[in-house]
Amino acid sequence: MSNAANTVTTSHQVECPECGASVRFARAPLAGEVTRCTGCRAELEVTSLSPLRVELAPEVQEDWGE
Amino acid sequence: MRIALLHSRIRIEERLLIDALTSRNIDHDVIDLREQTFDIHEPGRWTDYDAAIDRCISQTHALAATRVIERFGVPTINPASVIEACGDKLTTSLLLARDGVPTPRVRVALDEAAALAAIEHIGYPCVLKPTTGSWGRLLARINDRDAAEAIIEHKSTLGSVAHSVFYVQEYVDKPQRDLRVFVVGTQAICGISRQSDHWITNTARGGRAGALTITRDIADISARAARSVAGESGGLLAIDLLECPRRGLLVSEINHTMEFRNSIEPTGVDIPGRMIDWVIERARAGAEAAAGVSA
Numbered sequence: 001m002s003n004a005a006n007t008v009t010t011s012h013q014v015e016c017p018e019c020g021a022s023v024r025f026a027r028a029p030l031a032g033e034v035t036r037c038t039g040c041r042a043e044l045e046v047t048s049l050s051p052l053r054v055e056l057a058p059e060v061q062e063d064w065g066e
Numbered sequence: 067m068r069i070a071l072l073h074s075r076i077r078i079e080e081r082l083l084i085d086a087l088t089s090r091n092i093d094h095d096v097i098d099l100r101e102q103t104f105d106i107h108e109p110g111r112w113t114d115y116d117a118a119i120d121r122c123i124s125q126t127h128a129l130a131a132t133r134v135i136e137r138f139g140v141p142t143i144n145p146a147s148v149i150e151a152c153g154d155k156l157t158t159s160l161l162l163a164r165d166g167v168p169t170p171r172v173r174v175a176l177d178e179a180a181a182l183a184a185i186e187h188i189g190y191p192c193v194l195k196p197t198t199g200s201w202g203r204l205l206a207r208i209n210d211r212d213a214a215e216a217i218i219e220h221k222s223t224l225g226s227v228a229h230s231v232f233y234v235q236e237y238v239d240k241p242q243r244d245l246r247v248f249v250v251g252t253q254a255i256c257g258i259s260r261q262s263d264h265w266i267t268n269t270a271r272g273g274r275a276g277a278l279t280i281t282r283d284i285a286d287i288s289a290r291a292a293r294s295v296a297g298e299s300g301g302l303l304a305i306d307l308l309e310c311p312r313r314g315l316l317v318s319e320i321n322h323t324m325e326f327r328n329s330i331e332p333t334g335v336d337i338p339g340r341m342i343d344w345v346i347e348r349a350r351a352g353a354e355a356a357a358g359v360s361a
Binding site: 028031032033034045046057060061062063064065066 | 073074075076077086096098123125126135152153196198199200201203226228304310322323324325
C-alpha cells in the first residue's frame with residue numbers, strides 16, 4: 001500500500017491507506033479527527049469529509065503532549 | 067455566547083469537549099490552527115468569540131496562537147502564561163519553588179561537565195528530563211556515573227538544542243504509582259492513580275488508571291500548584307503528584323492540555339462537562355468585565 005490518501009467506500013467507512021483494511025467511524029467524523037486502523041494500528045487523520053478521506057497522521061513532534 | 071475550540075487534531079478528548087458545548091447549546095467553532103493565518107494588526111472574526119479553548123497538541127503552536135488571540139482581547143483557556151508555565155518543566159519547577167509548593171529537588175545545567183556535576187550532586191538514582199515534551203518521552207533514570215556520562219553524551223550529540231538544558235530531578239521512590247489530579251479553577255474535581263511496574267507511570271506508557279479519593283492534602287497541594295502556575299483563578303490543569311515516603315506529596319508536573327479519556331470511567335466524573343462549565347463561567351465573567359469597562 002502507498003501513503004496516498006484513500007477515499008470513501010461506504011458512509012463513515014474508508015480504506016486504510018497503509019494496509020487497506022476497512023476503517024469505520026462510529027459517528028460522522030470531523031475534519032482533523034484521528035483514529036487508529038484496527039488492521040495495522042496506523043494512526044490516521046481525516047483530511048476531507050466530502051469525500052471522506054484519511055491519511056497517515058503526522059508523526060509525534062518533540063513539543064507534543066499535554 | 068460564542069466559543070472557539072482550537073485544535074490541531076480531533077482526539078477523543080476534543081470530541082467530548084465539542085459534545086459538551088453542543089449539549090449546553092453553546093455556539094462554537096472548531097478551528098484547526100494549522101489552517102489559520104493571523105493578521106496581528108487586524109483581529110477580524112476573532113473578536114466574535116467570548117473565549118477560546120486551546121486544545122492544540124503542539125505546545126509551540128498553542129503558545130503562539132494564544133498570544134495572538136489574547137492580544138485581540140479574547141480570553142484563552144488556558145492562557146498563554148499558563149501554557150508557558152506548564153509547557154516548560156524548568157518554569158514549572160521555578161514557580162513551585164518560588165511559592166514553596168512541595169516538589170522534587172531539581173538542578174539545572176547548561177554544559178556537559180556541569181550536567182555531570184549536577185547529577186552527582188543530586189545523587190543516584192536521579193532523573194534526567196527534557197524541559198519540554200510529554201507522555202513520559204525521553205525520561206531517563208540514571209542509576210550510576212557510567213549511565214550519566216553516556217546519556218549526557220547522547221543528548222549532546224543527538225538531541226536538539228532544547229536538550230542542551232539539562233534538567234536533573236531527584237528520583238522519588240514512589241509506591242509503584244503516581245497520582246493525577248484534575249483541577250478546574252483551583253478545585254480538584256477528581257483524580258486517578260496510575261499504577262505501573264515500570265518507574266514511568268504515564269498511561270501513555272502503559273500505566274493503569276484507578277480511582278483516587280481526593281483527600282484534603284491532595285486538594286490543598288493541587289490548589290496551591292494551580293495558583294502557582296495560573297494565578298488566583300487557576301485553570302484547567304492536570305497535576306501529577308508523587309508520594310514521597312519521607313516528605314509526603316510532591317508536585318511532579320502540571321499539564322495544561324489535559325488528557326482525560328481514561329479517567330472518566332474510574333472517577334465517575336464528567337470531566338469534559340466540568341471543563342466546559344468553567345469555560346462558560348470564565349467567558350461570562352470576561353464579557354461582564356468588558357461591558358463594565360465600556361459602560
